[in-house]
Amino acid sequence: xxPDLATPEGWLPVVFLGLMGLSMLLYVILDGYDLGVGMLxxxxxxxxxxxxxSAIGPFWDANETWLVLGxxxxxxxxxxxxxxxxxxxxxxxxxxxxxxxxRGVAFEFRAKVRxxxxxxxxxxxxxxxxxxxxxxxxxxxxxxxxxxxxxxxALFALFVGACVASGYLLLGASFLxxxxxxxxxxxxxxxxxxxLGLTALGIAAISIATPLLSERxxxxxxxxxxxxxxxxIPVLTFALFVVAYRTLKTLPRANDALAWLPFAATVAIFTLxxxxxxxxxYPFLVVGKITIWxxxxxPEALKIILVGALVVxxxxxxxxxxxxxxxxxxxxxxxxx
Amino acid sequence: MIxxxxxxxxxxxxxxxxxxxxxxxxxxxxxxxxxFKLRFNATGDAKWMDAYKFWVKVFALSFAMGVVSGxxxxxxFGTNWPGFMQTVGNIxxxxxxxxxxxxxxxxxxxxxxxxxGFNRVSNRVHTLATFLVAFGTLMSSFWIIVLNSWxxxxxxxxxxxxxxxxTSWMAIIFNPSMPYRxxxxxxASGLTAAFLIAGIAAFRWLRNDREATVMTQLKTGLYLAAAxxxxxxxxxxxxxxxxxxxxxxxxxxxxxxWHTERGAPLxxxxxxxxxxxxxxxxxxxxxxxxxxxxxxxxxxVKGLNEFAGVHPxxxxxxxxxxxxxxxxxxxxVLSWLACWQLRRRGTLNVWMARALVxxxxxxxxxxxxxxxxxxxxxxxxxxxxxxxxxxxAADIPAPLLITSLAMYITLYVLLIMAYMSxxxxxxxNARVAEIGAxxxxxxxxxxxxxxx
Numbered sequence: 001x002x003p004d005l006a007t008p009e010g011w012l013p014v015v016f017l018g019l020m021g022l023s024m025l026l027y028v029i030l031d032g033y034d035l036g037v038g039m040l041x042x043x044x045x046x047x048x049x050x051x052x053x054s055a056i057g058p059f060w061d062a063n064e065t066w067l068v069l070g071x072x073x074x075x076x077x078x079x080x081x082x083x084x085x086x087x088x089x090x091x092x093x094x095x096x097x098x099x100x101x102x103r104g105v106a107f108e109f110r111a112k113v114r115x116x117x118x119x120x121x122x123x124x125x126x127x128x129x130x131x132x133x134x135x136x137x138x139x140x141x142x143x144x145x146x147x148x149x150x151x152x153x154a155l156f157a158l159f160v161g162a163c164v165a166s167g168y169l170l171l172g173a174s175f176l177x178x179x180x181x182x183x184x185x186x187x188x189x190x191x192x193x194x195x196l197g198l199t200a201l202g203i204a205a206i207s208i209a210t211p212l213l214s215e216r217x218x219x220x221x222x223x224x225x226x227x228x229x230x231x232x233i234p235v236l237t238f239a240l241f242v243v244a245y246r247t248l249k250t251l252p253r254a255n256d257a258l259a260w261l262p263f264a265a266t267v268a269i270f271t272l273x274x275x276x277x278x279x280x281x282y283p284f285l286v287v288g289k290i291t292i293w294x295x296x297x298x299p300e301a302l303k304i305i306l307v308g309a310l311v312v313x314x315x316x317x318x319x320x321x322x323x324x325x326x327x328x329x330x331x332x333x334x335x336x337x
Numbered sequence: 338m339i340x341x342x343x344x345x346x347x348x349x350x351x352x353x354x355x356x357x358x359x360x361x362x363x364x365x366x367x368x369x370x371x372x373f374k375l376r377f378n379a380t381g382d383a384k385w386m387d388a389y390k391f392w393v394k395v396f397a398l399s400f401a402m403g404v405v406s407g408x409x410x411x412x413x414f415g416t417n418w419p420g421f422m423q424t425v426g427n428i429x430x431x432x433x434x435x436x437x438x439x440x441x442x443x444x445x446x447x448x449x450x451x452x453x454g455f456n457r458v459s460n461r462v463h464t465l466a467t468f469l470v471a472f473g474t475l476m477s478s479f480w481i482i483v484l485n486s487w488x489x490x491x492x493x494x495x496x497x498x499x500x501x502x503x504t505s506w507m508a509i510i511f512n513p514s515m516p517y518r519x520x521x522x523x524x525a526s527g528l529t530a531a532f533l534i535a536g537i538a539a540f541r542w543l544r545n546d547r548e549a550t551v552m553t554q555l556k557t558g559l560y561l562a563a564a565x566x567x568x569x570x571x572x573x574x575x576x577x578x579x580x581x582x583x584x585x586x587x588x589x590x591x592x593x594x595w596h597t598e599r600g601a602p603l604x605x606x607x608x609x610x611x612x613x614x615x616x617x618x619x620x621x622x623x624x625x626x627x628x629x630x631x632x633x634x635x636x637x638v639k640g641l642n643e644f645a646g647v648h649p650x651x652x653x654x655x656x657x658x659x660x661x662x663x664x665x666x667x668x669x670v671l672s673w674l675a676c677w678q679l680r681r682r683g684t685l686n687v688w689m690a691r692a693l694v695x696x697x698x699x700x701x702x703x704x705x706x707x708x709x710x711x712x713x714x715x716x717x718x719x720x721x722x723x724x725x726x727x728x729x730a731a732d733i734p735a736p737l738l739i740t741s742l743a744m745y746i747t748l749y750v751l752l753i754m755a756y757m758s759x760x761x762x763x764x765x766n767a768r769v770a771e772i773g774a775x776x777x778x779x780x781x782x783x784x785x786x787x788x789x
Binding site: 326 | 394397398400401402404405406407408409411412414415416419422423426427428429430431433434435437438439441442443444445446447448449450452453454456457458500502503506731733737741744745748752755759762763
């Protein structure tokens with residue numbers, strides 16, 4: 001099924017799948033915390049809202065760019081799959097785009113309009129974050145089912161939508177635990193605890209659904225010896241949930257000890273879940289239909305992008321690290337032009 | 338099918354028209370901000386910092402609008418025009434990828450530092466961040482203009498089994514229309530920003546907000562506009578001559594010239610009649626089109642009859658072009674008159690200021706009209722001579738297209754209204770904000786300015 005991996009036609013699509021996967025994972029984690037904080041706005045006091053926005057303000061724009069890169073790589077490296085996937089998801093994609101637009105402009109408008117309109121833009125910010133999160137989750141749900149139609153599939157997609165939103169809430173709340181202090185931090189701890197359950201349920205649902213729906217995926221996981229060396233993925237995920245749960249019970253501690261742990265655990269959970277799913281689906285871009293080799297662009301086009309990516313990506317990671325260093329530590333009050 | 342094609346085109350046109358409004362402002366405004374910042378660094382005069390602080394707000398707002406509307410594009414290439422990437426993806430793909438890699442992350446990351454990092458980094462790093470954001474917007478426009486120009490005048494490729502394969506990246510990047518289009522667009526951006534700055538400053542001036550910084554902004558905007566507009570007219574002419582060479586059908590539509598003629602007249606006004614293939618109610622200047630396009634009174638200009646079936650619809654191209662040129666003419670007259678007034682009297686009169694306020698967003702009108710000429714004028718092709726728009730379209734059910742189109746258009750109209758009203762709201766409150774806020778100087782490098 002797979003062509004010779006020693007030829008450019010063989011290995012280039014694999015490399016691009018890796019790059020695209022990395023962009024998508026980075027997007028989910030990075031914009032995930034932005035969207036989570038956005039959804040939490042509705043539960044925060046007015047005085048805390050500025051602090052929460054200020055915690056994500058310097059990063060959100062670059063975070064969202066990982067989505068542009070991820071979808072861009074899908075478009076340029078696997079044009080055939082881009083058309084099939086995004087056409088099948090036309091409506092949730094349109095909803096997500098509108099929601100992301102609203103969320104993005106609300107950052108600016110809420111800080112610039114007259115006081116009485118600020119409430120409106122805070123609400124837009126919340127709705128945009130919620131809509132984008134649920135739409136992304138629904139897209140994931142529909143994607144793992146291979147775009148099956150019917151009410152059962154739609155319900156499953158909506159359920160995954162709710163779970164992904166919950167996962168983003170967990171990311172956002174644990175990000176706030178790191179970046180804030182005092183009463184807001186205390187509330188963030190509570191928010192994080194509240195979102196653990198549904199997040200775990202969502203990961204469990206997808207982990208159960210994918211092997212049940214496909215014999216191929218079932219065989220990949222449950223044949224020996226695969227099962228043995230894959231076992232750490234679910235075991236570690238479970239352990240991380242336990243760690244997060246127990247830490248959240250004791251936070252905040254003196255000297256702000258371990259405030260970073262829930263966020264780190266959540267990032268690890270997302271990474272593991274993502275790896276597990278990627279392992280299940282590989283080498284398919286559209287479940288059971290289109291492989292990466294069938295959808296790939298010509299090798300010469302991929303090569304020229306790869307050269308650029310290898311030069312530029314380290315630079316991007318470098319200055320992103322610089323930006324995080326600049327804004328390291330607890331968030332300062334919204335000092336913003 | 339034809340109906341969904343029209344709907345898909347309208348949807349894409351709506352998205353890209355909305356999108357281009359904001360990069361058109363930010364590409365040039367980024368460099369104006371750098372200018373304000375450098376002037377402040379050199380003089381320590383607070384009026385430059387006040388100008389920076391005011392316009393960085395507009396920049397941030399415009400940038401956010403540009404980013405979110407741009408994301409829509411990267412999805413719609415695939416959903417609405419799958420034939421585009423399947424046919425020319427090997428060329429369009431790398432160009433788009435280079436835009437994301439070299440421009441988007443740079444802009445987005447350093448914008449965070451530019452907006453939020455003022456108290457956290459040194460003045461030097463803050464100036465560097467301002468430069469990198471401006472540089473990023475320039476890189477972004479470079480790659481996207483390369484791609485668009487390649488779609489207008491494709492070069493450096495060969496077709497194998499219905500797919501374009503690159504033969505020379507130098508020929509692809511420096512394709513025949515690229516230099517003209519790039520310069521034309523960068524100047525359009527400069528003019529849009531210049532009239533925006535002048536218009537908002539005039540608005541504040543009319544409200545008796547006449548601090549040093551307002552006059553500085555007014556002068557910056559006006560001098561920039563007056564300097565750029567003659568260059569733009571000249572470059573526009575070169576761009577037109579380039580189009581005569583590579584896309585004569587577009588020129589025939591622009592001129593409303595139905596038949597090939599020697600000594601073709603310049604049609605000032607007409608209602609192009611595509612059924613009878615002639616102009617109704619035409620007002621013409623004899624021989625002028627030939628003079629402009631061939632630089633000879635009796636030069637031959639190709640008419641639409643030579644391109645039966647493969648020329649764009651005449652009306653939209655014909656009218657968009659006249660709107661663009663008309664606004665350009667207004668820009669020339671107004672900016673030069675205002676500069677003349679400023680130099681002679683040291684101030685404006687009320688009518689001139691009002692005219693400038695009316696022209697605040699005139700750059701948008703001219704730029705959008707210009708892009709409509711370029712893009713509608715390329716029809717029926719998506720990639721000129723290589724791929725027709727119809728064969729690239731997806732088979733999306735019409736109801737889905739109508740629903741999403743209605744959603745997008747409602748959103749865009751609301752957002753444009755919100756954007757324009759916020760810009761004027763910021764202008765109304767600029768003085769209050771400046772007096773209210775204590776300027777915090779990075780690294781306390783300019784204690785003088787802080788107390789000013």
